[in-house]
Amino acid sequence: MLNDFLNQVGPSTVGGLASGAIYALIALGYTMVYGVLRLINFAHSEIFMIGSFAALFAILHMGITGPLSGFALAGTLLVLMLVAMAASGGAAVLLEQVAYRPLRRRNASRLAALISAIGASIFLQEFFALIVIPKLFDRPSQGRLQVPVPRLLERESLLTIGNVEIRNDHVIILVSAVIMMILLDVFVNRTRIGRGIRATSQDPETATLMGVNIDKIIRTTFLVGGAMAGVAALLYAMEFENLRYNVGFLLGVKAFTAAVLGGIGNLRGALLGGLALGLIENWGAIFFGSEWKDVIAFSVLVLVLLFRPTGILGESLQRARA
């Protein structure tokens, strides 16, 4: 058992970090919206799904036939990333307008907002399964089946340490995620709008009195959170090469777990939580088998919350919960 573990721990670590980076990018959307609105944006998983299909749509219409490499690959990924970010960000803003703003205007309870989000989530999944996938992707009456994504890059080992291969796709995922995180961190901590976001999450009333336009801040938060999900969506499509109308659900739940693990409302916590979750479930899978991966992830969440209910890094950045 221990021998197995030692043999597999290296590859699992690399794989875990890669999936953890994707969780972390999705977790950012949950954590930002939660920070500003104190609300689980339950439909965020569908924002991710929309981004992944937008990326696929672009791949199919850019006429990419075989795996790319070098500058062609870098340029293509950049374009695809922008497409996915635009689709996800736009969808998130629209979602906020339709599903949350009317409730916010009426001071509805957070439970009502959660139900509205669940409704939006069901609607979007069905919309893709019934209309978008059959029509746009030319798969009539196969809307609920997996949609394959053409291969974007050939997986190559860049460097081998012991029995650990560092593959180019994993490097791309990790590097893009980290760059996005740094950009976001700068955006939130250094810009004027970022200051507005922080002010709103600390105290919305006072922020309004200080001249912060709350509606604009909320819209920006959804836009940025959605765009991060778009990046995650492209990376996911590239790595796993299969999409489905409900691809977002499990990833969304895991990403929310990651956000809670790191301390919800805390951007750096989301990164840490995502990577930690990816590592834990991949390491755990060595012992228990990969069919128990999800159970491991949720059990870890329960344990962490028992001993440190505010997550690893704490809710910090914002006020403690009332």
Add this chain to the structure above:
Amino acid sequence: MNANSNTHSGNPFTAFRRTVGGLGDAVRDWWAGAPGWARWIVYGLLILLAIIAPSDFIGSFMSPETHWPSLLFSPIGTYVLLAVGLNVVVGQAGLLDLGFVAFYAIGAYTMAVFGTKYGWNFWGVLVVGIFMAAVSGVVLGSPTLRLRGDYLAIVTLGFGEIVRITAQNTDYIGGARGITNIPHPPPLFGVEFALDPLPYYYLLVAAIVLVVIFAKRLERSRVGRAWEAIREDEDAAELMGVPTFKFKLLAFFIGAMIGGLTGVIWASKVIAIQPPNFPFILSATILAAVVLGGSGNLPGVMFGAFLIAWLPERFRGFADYRILIFGAALVLMMALRPEGLLPARRRRSVTGNGGEPDDARPGGAKPASTEADGMAEEVAR
């Protein structure tokens, strides 16, 4: 009262919202002020309605395309009972539970395992199933109920998934294939339980009546008041000497019992169960039923569960599109009337700081309402 909080008259839905809202509130206010005999008549009529509901005459209108008595058993009856159970947790104690389906699954699996492997009788399993679900409620609750609001929501969601995946990965209980040949209940008063859904439906109606009486008595008791205090402000409740943890655990315990009960009855009818019968979306649907009907108000919750179970089946004509419409309807409904169709009278918010008290408490500020509530308690005694 609803109109006061509504300042956006440019909204095209405003008229509709006022009509529906006014109707819901009017029904509720009449109910709050109705004398005891009127209430008993309504109770009697409702039970009578439930008894004659499976008739062809009603079925021809309610569900022309599907077998109506089957529909009445599942999903309608099961959703109503599940919603009553979830209402104890969400509506009364204010604990957001996104994994309620787990208790339903535990009840169903208990029935399946004890029925097929040990040949137990339905009534014996009923007791064990309720007990198992209640124990799992305590097991889930005791570590997690110190958490609040959204943390609790995500942990319960995780619990629901853990139960489903564990069932899927455990060969002893059939793994992904599930369990088949679950025995039916033995004959009761000369009525055979076989493939016909009617006897099961009446069994479910009896269970619903009992559970509703139980839940209603609980609501009016010390326990119910403690839950209400916790729901409105947990810290204040703790300071006033309410042992909040104990009462929250009790809410989980009772909610889980009702979920388990539903699972046992359901499994005894369907012969075969599989892990995909207990998806997260079922938890979400039941929660939607509770909130749509008016969280915390039993008649509202049951009405909401009925609508959520019935509407998609009624409009099978739209076949594939019904779930799409269901999702859109949830969003629209929450935008138009976030407090639910028949909201409870004294409510503020479920998970704490959700809006300003005055706006989100429909009609709660009137002195008349306290009088009416006092009266209601008199009647209940």
